[in-house]
Amino acid sequence: MNITHPESLIFWSLIVFVILFVLLRKYAWKPILGAVKGREESINSALASAEEAKKEMQNLKADNEKLLKEARAEREVILKEAREVKEKMIADAKEQAQVEADKMIKQAQAAIESEKQTALAELKDQVASLSVEIAEKVVRTELSDKDKQLTLVENMLGEVTTLNN
Structure with a gap:
């Protein structure tokens, strides 16, 4: 056998390829497919986890x-x-x-009325006192003379009789 010939080289290459293929199929194919399948499953699992995480x-x-x-x-309700509450507090404060x-107005009015009554009473007392003094002076002047006294008594009696009729 001559290895330098191209046909024999193809033949031996083919035999080596077949042997390599059989060996790879027997020893490497299953682990490679298992690894690929495992990787596919882990990718699918990761995709499912990602989808679940997204959901x-x-x-x-x-x-x-x-x-x-x-x-x-809740914030709106609280506000x-x-x-x-604020409006109620303001309304209560205003009320x-x-x-x-x-x-206070009623107390001031009562105080004013009381002062007014006191002032009127004082005024009446002063007027009465002045009236008595004036009457006393007038009566002294009028009663100092006997003729004036008689005239005064007659006038008064005339007034009283006129009032009674």
């Missing part, structure tokens, strides 16, 4: 949105209640201030 993230995002909406709604103002 879980969407669920978490939806839950977060829901919680955020609930928190906003509304705070506004209502209390009005009641106090009315009370």
Whole structure:
């Protein structure tokens, strides 16, 4: 056998290839296919995990949105209640201030009325005192003379009889 001939080279190359193919099939093919299959399974598993994680993230995002909406709604309720409490406090304060103002006005009116009555009583006392002094002076002047006394008595009797009729 001559190895230098091209046909024999093809022949031996073919035999070596077949032997290599048989050896590879017997010893290497199954581990390589197993590794490829294992890799395929791990890739599929990773894809399934990624899909599951994506779904879980969407669920978490939806839950977060829901919680955020609930928190906003709760905040609005709290703010509304705070506004209502503030308005009620302001209204109560205004009402209390009005009641106090009315009370103070009534007290001031009562004090003014009391001072007015006191002033009128003092004025009446002064007028009465002055009237008595004036009458006393007039009567002294009028009664100092006997003729004037008689005229005065007659005038008074005339007035009294006119009033009685």
